[in-house]
Amino acid sequence: xxSIALLIEAFECIEGAVHxxxxxxxxxxxxxxxxADANTIAWLVWHLTRVQDDHxxxxxxxxxxxxxxxxxxxxxxxxxxxxxxxxxxxxxxxxVRVDAEQLKGYYDDVHADTIAYLETLTDGDxxxxxxxxxxxxxxxxxxxxxxxSDDLQxxxxxxxxxxxxxxxxx
Numbered sequence: 001x002x003s004i005a006l007l008i009e010a011f012e013c014i015e016g017a018v019h020x021x022x023x024x025x026x027x028x029x030x031x032x033x034x035x036a037d038a039n040t041i042a043w044l045v046w047h048l049t050r051v052q053d054d055h056x057x058x059x060x061x062x063x064x065x066x067x068x069x070x071x072x073x074x075x076x077x078x079x080x081x082x083x084x085x086x087x088x089x090x091x092x093x094x095x096v097r098v099d100a101e102q103l104k105g106y107y108d109d110v111h112a113d114t115i116a117y118l119e120t121l122t123d124g125d126x127x128x129x130x131x132x133x134x135x136x137x138x139x140x141x142x143x144x145x146x147x148x149s150d151d152l153q154x155x156x157x158x159x160x161x162x163x164x165x166x167x168x169x170x
Contacts, residue, residue, distance in 0.1 A: 003123045003141065008115060010148045014052075015111050017155040018045060021162045022100040031097055032165035036090070041158045041165070043096040045103045046075070047085030048154040053110045054084050055147050059130065059140060060117040071106045118144075 001009075022045065030042040039047075050066065057064040066072050072081050078095055079088075126141030138146075 003126055004118055004121050007141075007144055007148070008118050011111065011114055011118070014048075014148065014151045014155055015107070017152070017159065018048075018107050019104065021155070021159045022104050025100050025162055026170060027097075027099055029162060029165040029170040030100060030103075031094070032161065032168065032170050033094075034161065034164055039093055039157065039161070040096065041161050042098055042103065043085065043088075043093045044154045044158040044161070045107065046077075046096050046098070048151045048158075049103070049107045049110050050084040051150055052114060052147050054082075055143060056110070056114045056117055059143060060113075060120075062113070062117075065106070065109045065113050069109055071109065074102065075106070 021041070025041065031040050033040055053064045053066050062068075067081055075096075075098055077083075079092065085092075121140075126139060126144070128140045129137045130140050130143060131138035
């Protein structure tokens, strides 16, 4: 298995997780909060998708799917187009109120763009330094693994919240 095939497999795992916990999830469960400041499933999926979209689009030299395919308008969120969820307030988290199909649609668009981008790479491309602001400088491969790690953590959080919401009757 090549490194590129391994990365594609990892992003496919994220897709399976996102589809798994969004399927059949009610609007109330999507916005359920375990406490007043907790993240919601809707926000977590929006955020993990925005981060993937932002980072992969930058690597590919493309416009983000969020703006290119009109998802920003369809979601109608009160954020700047560049918002990805970092540093957002509890009120911002509560503002993400969209249905599971909308979340899935945006995620699927970003996932398709991610796979298409990965299919253009060779294993050697993963060693290219893309960000020298860090000690050690960040390579293309490290950035992609970072996105996978972040996405899987948030997908796990969303799946956990779905379980709590279901136990609470949502």
